[in-house]
Amino acid sequence: MAPEEKSPLTPALLELLQACVDLDSTETKVLAENLYKAPATIRTQFEHILGILDVHNRHAAVSLAVRRKWVRFHIPVAESDV
Numbered sequence: 001m002a003p004e005e006k007s008p009l010t011p012a013l014l015e016l017l018q019a020c021v022d023l024d025s026t027e028t029k030v031l032a033e034n035l036y037k038a039p040a041t042i043r044t045q046f047e048h049i050l051g052i053l054d055v056h057n058r059h060a061a062v063s064l065a066v067r068r069k070w071v072r073f074h075i076p077v078a079e080s081d082v
Contacts, residue, residue: 006054007070016045017062018071026058 007014019035020026032039051062067073 003072005068006063007065007068009049009065010069013045013049013052014065014070017049017065020062021066022059023070023072026062 008079009017016031016035017044023030025031027041028042031037031042035042046058046061050056050058053061053064055061056066062071066073
């Protein structure tokens, strides 16, 4: 397995991509409500992400971040499994 590549994104931009994974959404309204940010901030942050990663849409950005292990899936553990 290849070592993890260091992300070129700021912690704030990584937080947004992690929220996309955690919430299973790239919708501005959903992300803004859950991150307590203005919708315009979410849109601006995505513009920065798309430019930095040289991808054309939000889904491609999230996919790239997951493949490069900059964000992670959190698999919930059922109480019966604990």
